[in-house]
Ligand SMILES: Cc1cc2nc3c(=O)[nH]c(=O)nc-3n(C[C@H](O)[C@H](O)[C@H](O)COP(=O)(O)OP(=O)(O)OC[C@H]3O[C@@H](n4cnc5c(N)ncnc54)[C@H](O)[C@@H]3O)c2cc1C
Ligand SMILES: Cc1cc2nc3c(=O)[nH]c(=O)nc-3n(C[C@H](O)[C@H](O)[C@H](O)COP(=O)(O)OP(=O)(O)OC[C@H]3O[C@@H](n4cnc5c(N)ncnc54)[C@H](O)[C@@H]3O)c2cc1C
């Protein structure tokens with residue numbers, strides 16, 4: 296019990312049917328996956344065709360946000376329709392004894408909802424949030440943002456009310472009958488690795504990266 | 515010149531408008547990204563709502579494939595509509611001198627098209643391909659696939675004719691006026707790391723993973 300408000304029961308479109316035993320709908324599980332992976336894929340309809348756009352998302356409380364050019368085709372489209380935002384992590388290859396039981400250890404979230412364009416005040420606040428959630432304190436170290444830059448940028452926000460998560464962990468689950476089939480089974484784990492920073496060759500002499508980059512991680 | 519047939523010029527919906535300087539349409543670039551990342555996000559419309567489903571894709575020549583339960587809602591939906599399949603890799607955080615110039619080093623591909631359900635013969639062949647592209651030679655080491663398992667599985671195939679790639683590499687690109695702003699700039703590279711295999715605790719004694727797992731990598 297963390298005191299967080301419970302999500303409403305899954306809606307018709309959010310209820311997981313396939314592999315439902317690995318589904319969850321509680322905010323803790325959903326939020327943990329969103330916080331682990333900034334990359335999301337936003338699905339919307341444009342001229343009758345579905346479009347899946349890789350984009351960065353960040354979370355503040357029970358809303359997620361993403362940013363784009365104010366001139367992007369996405370902006371006008373998504374204000375008039377429900378979108379699907381999906382975040383997923385590939386955590387490992389699950390090698391079973393039959394090809395049919397092969398699987399991927401994974402974490403994923405699907406959120407349905409209607410995005411809203413943030414007001415100017417909220418936009419500035421959330422862009423600051425985006426930067427500082429990536430590298431703590433970085434916003435105030437950077438060349439200050441200009442009014443023109445803010446104007447060129449739109450930030451969309453969406454409530455995380457209709458959301459589901461699927462999480463698979465652990466060894467393969469072969470059929471009982473296959474358990475003695477003589478082939479090696481197991482998991483090859485995979486994760487995102489952050490490498491040492493590469494300074495811009497044009498850096499002024501003597502500049503060092505902020506200590507806070509040590510907290511940058513994905514996964 | 516590799517002798518591969520050229521893609522047709524980008525269609526209206528495939529032509530990159532935003533950051534078009536980092537776009538490419540040649541099959542080599544598109545294929546290299548598909549081959550680097552098995553995880554894709556398939557966008558389709560279901561009951562009027564866009565759905566973005568994380569799924570595994572693999573490529574054979576100029577087609578991509580993915581598999582799902584024959585009972586999945588995706589199967590019926592996508593045979594009657596164009597879908598968007600997106601593959602993307604987060605290769606690094608690009609820390610510029612202004613927040614506006616922050617970026618992500620990335621590789622991504624967007625493909626539009628109409629998927630087709632494979633015939634039984636082609637399905638079996640492509641599932642074998644899926645397994646052997648993941649771990650060379652693994653299909654023949656596994657408990658042989660059964661007719662019921664094949665029946666429960668649908669494989670979709672789609673031509674890679676309408677495809678675009680976006681690739682960003684290298685240091686930040688600040689505005690000239692910001693080049694002397696005294697803040698560290700650079701890139702924090704990120705990549706997928708494959709960890710040592712974890713044997714299933716139920717493995718028969720003496721079984722070892724195939725040497726070919728050494729070739730398993732993502733990115
Ligand atoms: C890394 C990765 C790789 C995958 N590879 C494959 C693959 O190759 N083949 C395959 O069939 N499936 C794969 N999946 C699972 C896939 O994302 C779907 O969950 C599955 O295909 C069932 O889709 P459906 O629309 O039929 O599900 P349904 O259960 O009918 O979907 C109903 C509702 O459940 C929720 N839901 C469904 N899928 C997810 C999800 N992944 N995360 C969170 N909520 C979800 C949504 O709210 C959805 O509207 C993969 C998932 C991940 C994360
Ligand atoms: C890891 C990652 C993170 C990203 N984060 C953000 C972000 O936070 N904000 C943001 O605005 N953008 C982000 N992008 C870029 C984003 O995917 C879009 O390219 C961009 O938003 C422009 O979208 P659009 O629909 O307006 O483009 P348009 O140029 O109008 O799209 C026209 C056509 O160009 C092609 N195209 C567009 N985008 C891509 C792509 N990514 N890959 C391949 N082909 C493409 C498609 O064929 C599309 O139909 C990110 C991309 C990646 C890979």
Ligand code: HEM
Pocket residue numbers: 313314317389394395396397398399461463570581582583584641642644645648659663664666667668
């Ligand atoms: C490299 C090999 C393979 C991998 C990594 C793999 C991975 C996956 C994953 C991640 C899922 C989704 C599970 C979920 O919803 O959480 C899935 C579903 C499925 N796979 Fe595979 N798979 C592989 C090979 C095969 C083969 C060869 C078959 C058939 C012979 C098969 C049949 C199925 C079926 C039928 C489903 C849908 C299950 C359901 O929704 O009820 N898979 N697979």
Ligand code: HEM
Pocket residue numbers: 351362363364365422423425426429440444445447448449532533536608613614615616617618680682
């Ligand atoms: C952590 C900080 C940030 C990161 C990692 C980031 C990353 C990105 C990425 C990856 C793109 C897409 C580029 C492409 O299409 O290839 C983008 C676009 C954009 N970003 Fe950011 N961004 C950040 C902060 C900001 C801020 C603070 C602003 C505004 C003040 C901003 C304004 C924009 C605009 C306007 C675009 C669209 C450009 C265009 O399509 O012409 N970004 N950003």
